[in-house]
Each structure stands twice: as C-alpha cells, then as structure tokens.
Amino acid sequence: MLFACSATDDFFRSRIDHMIDLRHPLAVLASRMPWQEIEARVAQVFSRRGRTGAAMPDLDLFGEQAPAHHRRAPAARD
Template sequence: MFACPATDDFFRARIDQMIDLRHPLAVLASRMPWQEIEAAVAHRFVRKAHEGEAMPDLDLFGEKPQRKVLASKAGRPRVPLRVMISLLYLKHAFNESDEGVVQRWADTPRWQFFSG
C-alpha cells in the first residue's frame, strides 16, 4: 500500500523519499565534491601517536617497571569522515553548538541526507 518499493517495508523508507530533493541543502549535498574534500582533510584526522618523554612511575617503594602501551581495540568505531565534515559545515552554517548540531542532526532528515 504505502510501502517503500525498494524494501517493501513501511518503516524502512529511504531518506531521499522522505525529503524534498529540491531543498537547497539536498541540492548542495549532490553538488559537493565529497571525495576531493575527504582526500584534502584526511591527513588531519589520522590517529597519531603521542610523542613525549617516558617518565618512570615512582611510588613509595621505588621505580615501577614501564609497561608497553598498546593501541586499544575497545571503544566505539570511528565516525565516517563525510559525517564529520558535514557536521562541521552545518555547525558553521547554522551557528550551532557542538551539542546543538548533533541534536538537530538526529531530528532533521535533511541534515542526515546531507551527511550521506
């Protein structure tokens, strides 16, 4: 009846079917050179090792042996670079705070479409 033809599920409609694709933000999303922007800023978001001087841990009984620090695999996976770039753009364009842009992004399908 009203189901999405791609999924045959009423509750899994695609975002591009929910919004007006003539909206300026949707048009901008299709015209942005996302691959070139990502390539230009990717080096800024690379995980870097912190450089510094290793100091021995001292306590009441003398030095503790240094343990080798390994990169942790625990935690949340990284957010895609396009989402990070688009959130920075939306924050600047709509004069939002960090928390405000994330809250508004969660509530606005146009912003989600813009972010990919």
C-alpha cells in the first residue's frame, strides 16, 4: 500500500519547501528581503498608463515575411 506524504494532499506533488534547501544563500536572502516595500516602489514604474495613439494592425515589427514554400516530403524508403 502506498501512502502520500503528510505534507501534501497529492502523492505526486511535493511542497516547494521540501524541494528547496532553505539554508542556501539565495533562499536566506529571499527570506530577508522587504518584498512588500520593493513591490510598492516598483509598482509605480510598471503601472498601466493611458497611451495616446492609434492601433496599426498592418504594421509588422519583424519586417516583411518571406512566403512559405511548401515542400513535399520525400517518399519513405522501405
């Protein structure tokens, strides 16, 4: 009989804190970062702003595309 880990409701999904070494320097740093303060300051920069202008559906930012050539696959060999 198989038993799931008590830390998870799903046998095939482990909790992230069981997969990460919380003593790793980056994990320690992440736990000490003032995330709410950082998010509050950065949110102003990335907030949506009303933009003036018109949509240009015919404008292709990647340049003109070459026509696709449909080649037939060669016959399979036996």
